[in-house]
């Protein structure tokens with residue numbers, strides 16, 4: 114979606130410290146040129162295909178459809194991307210742009226670690242130095258992803274300020290960029306941040322919706338009646354929705370994280386239910402979860418990837434104008450939706466994506482039998498093994514962990530010294 | 534002429550360089566921060582730069598970030614802060630106050646009201662490092678209306694034409710960031726390469742600014758030694774002391790802070 118000078122209605126824009134002005138201008142120019150350069154686009158499509166496995170399928174879910182007895186349910190399988198999430202679409206695009214700008218290092222923030230891993234993968238492949246900022250609390254919650262980032266050669270920096278989660282990691286990535294802008298690119302993971310990041314990330318993610326346009330025509334001879342996507346920062350939602358923006362008959366539903374409840378601090382609902390307020394922080398204007406005095410607040414979701422205080426200015430604008438309908442799903446509804454997909458269709462969804470499932474499952478029974486809905490399955494759930502095990506109260510998991518720990522070699526301290 | 538520039542010009546008749554010392558409002562408590570501000574003004578600093586804390590201060594390094602987060606363990610209120618600063622301004626007429634914050638708390642307070650109330654409380658300048666001049670039409674109009682100076686920042690990597698534009702817009706003083714990065718000592722420092730072809734040395738940079746700026750020049754970011762301040766004499770009007778002073782305060786309270794100021798400026 115084209116912006117008006119970086120703005121989408123009252124949202125977006127560019128609110129960055131002066132030190133970043135030149136780097137931001139460089140990205141603006143480089144992106145503007147790249148997206149109109151057939152050679153760049155050809156390389157992008159080649160990498161999407163050969164490295165990430167695109168196009169991803171559109172999967173019909175017969176069992177779920179029968180189960181609900183309403184709309185015909187299809188899943189857009191972003192979980193089948195390399196690294197297991199849509200994050201790869203963006204990271205490949207920005208990675209190629211980094212090469213084009215001649216920079217040698219990338220910086221990224223990550224919450225769950227999905228974007229961190231995707232960035233580390235591409236950095237390894239493109240020969241870029243890579244630093245990932247991650248809240249110290251998130252590192253504790255998501256250690257397996259941290260492990261892989263390190264193995265891929267990235268430096269993972271724990272962020273110990275503030276609430277020690279994604280918001281703080283984003284702040285720290287901006288601080289790094291303020292020092293390192295001459296040779297480093299800030300590879301943001303979602304369609305947030307200063308212009309042109311929201312537009313650029315949405316552009317790279319729009320491959321999702323572009324494919325759905327073709328696949329829906331080929332598989333059922335029409336565009337979908339309704340689209341569903343979870344909304345963290347908003348990149349997978351932008352990716353699915355934006356290519357259908359002018360098709361007025363295609364309805365769009367964004368699903369936010371309701372977490373444990375509607376009290377401030379218990380959820381990450383910025384748009385539905387009027388829980389967020391307009392604000393300007395982290396480089397852009399959008400709806401933020403904040404207190405009366407304009408201090409940003411802590412958020413919660415069972416899905417670390419939705420646990421963010423702001424939201425894409427593009428989604429905020431489309432929600433305000435009514436083009437997208439926003440709703441939310443609570444943690445327990447999300448686990449139920451995840452479990453249902455496992456049992457009915459043999460697909461393991463990410464907890465983030467399970468929000469989109471939960472939102473769609475509520476509507477599906479009440480929709481006409483000949484209507485078609487497409488749910489963006491933004492990622493696979495392997496990464497959530499610990500959290501899902503805990504949520505479904507799997508009885509044998511603790512025993513597994515205890516046994517595993519007992520057999521784990523304890524001389525790792527010596528190893529570390531040898532490596533140093 | 535702007536009140537801020539006039540004050541600087543007058544003070545500069547007798548002093549080779551003026552001091553601006555930074556204090557985080559509410560750190561470690563509101564009262565202690567007010568006491569510290571009063572002490573600094575009593576000791577004769579030319580300016581205090583008061584930072585109203587924000588949860589996500591992206592232009593600041595670890596010392597100031599930690600102080601802001603500590604301060605925010607209390608509920609801080611912009612209106613109360615302004616009134617308290619107004620009292621200080623009355624009590625210490627030899628010094629002046631500028632107020633720094635990030636955009637969001639002031640945007641929520643109302644930018645027009647912010648300019649109005651700050652001006653009423655005899656605050657002479659406002660610094661919002663994440664509000665670029667291009668996005669500041671209404672804010673600039675409000676500052677003009679209430680006769681308070683918005684302070685713009687320039688950096689060693691600001692393109693020449695933009696630097697000229699910002700310098701020409703400055704009235705009270707122009708804030709020249711001395712180097713890339715955030716305030717204070719930071720883990721990110723070694724990532725900046727200051728002396729390659731993109732950046733000029735501090736002297737050349739300040740000389741370039743002088744060509745375009747009618748307003749006085751303040752220099753901040755990374756100042757912590759007397760030699761640095763001496764280097765600025767004749768090239769800048771104000772030396773801004775931020776994290777170094779906070780670090781001294783954290784080591785030994787007000788006394789350690791005053792010792793640093795005396796070592797740097799007297």
Ligand SMILES: Cc1ncc(COP(=O)(O)O)c(C=O)c1O
Pocket residue numbers: 198199200224225227228302303304343344345346347348349350417418419463465466491492493
């Ligand atoms: C699988 C998955 N889906 C969704 C998201 C949320 O991000 P966005 O709203 O930008 O798509 C994440 C973020 O980490 C994710 O990993």
